[in-house]
Amino acid sequence: MDEKKFDPKKLEKLNNPKRLKDIPPDYVWDKLSMEKANILVEIGAGTAFFSIAFLQHASPSKIYACDVSEVMINWIKENVVQKFPNITPVKTEEHSIPLDDEIADLVFMINLHHELDNPTLIIKEAYRILKPSGNIFIVDWEKKNMAEGPPTQIRCLPKQVKEQLVNSGFIHVKIFSELPKHFLLTGEKDHRYT
Template sequence: MTGKKFDPKKLRKLNDPQRLLDIPPDHVCGKLSQQNPDVLIEIGTGTAFFSLAFHQQLKASITYACDLSDTMIHWIEENITPNYPYITPVKSEESSVPLSDGIADLVFMINLHHELEDQSLVMQEALRLLKPEGEVFIIDWKKENMPQGPPVEIRCFPEQVELQLEKAGFVDIRSFDEMSKHFLVIGKKQ
């Protein structure tokens, strides 16, 4: 594990309501072609802050909140699942989620891409988890200097994410940059 990973000791920072203003779920959902996804998977969920927000926005049946950090998984089990039993924490590895092939309508990753050791493997894993016609969306920090977020040198351009999705087998890849701090890339499984 490298210094690119989020420090679980700072997990309270992940629950800042400002994050919903920076990454508004209604804006993101308006860009998806999947308007009624039933099963969601968030890879790199942290405290499941966005898992819960997107679950409620999309009125899904179940959301699998996947993370490799035991600290995050335990935090979700203690603080989220008791009140929101449809948010299911899943201990995973970076590019391996212990869920069945083709179970999700929507897979998403928020502010994770820049941390990944092998981004291509994670794109392939997202494809495996999706049903045909399912979608993936990736939101990450724009590669610009700003007071928040990771160092600019470890951030990536949306074009890099688009190419990785294409190589993994996704189609109908689209990018959006209307958010002030983040870009959004969406791809569909054939």
């Protein structure tokens, strides 16, 4: 098992309601300044815990819950889809998402970035599947010692993530550091070059 990757055997940890206090959907949504988002894509959805939270918060017509883990995808199919038919699980590869170009209003990744071997490749995929002027947000653990989360040495700095977003074509990239354990970055797909 890759020590950077989340262990699917611990998937119940992903469904802890305390996670919504650490990363409140209304806080994140407020920073996006989006009126409405019809199609959302979560990359690294795990158990679709945050897909459900954003479905309830933003009422999109569809959320694609993407994950590389067959265990997670099957868990979503068995435990989420029946109750939340707007959530569609999608099995992905580490650097590719089998969705069409320019379908999403919003792409998001929560606590995934530190697991990626080459984050720029997945950011470019996010850019590809976003509609012109679509938004992205990335939340990950602050790079400081704390009892929870992944080892500090594999965490990333928000300025590195910002650089990756800007280099992939995103504009209006902002870093927010008010959350106690996490940083948030938001950005927009540049509609002028699509």
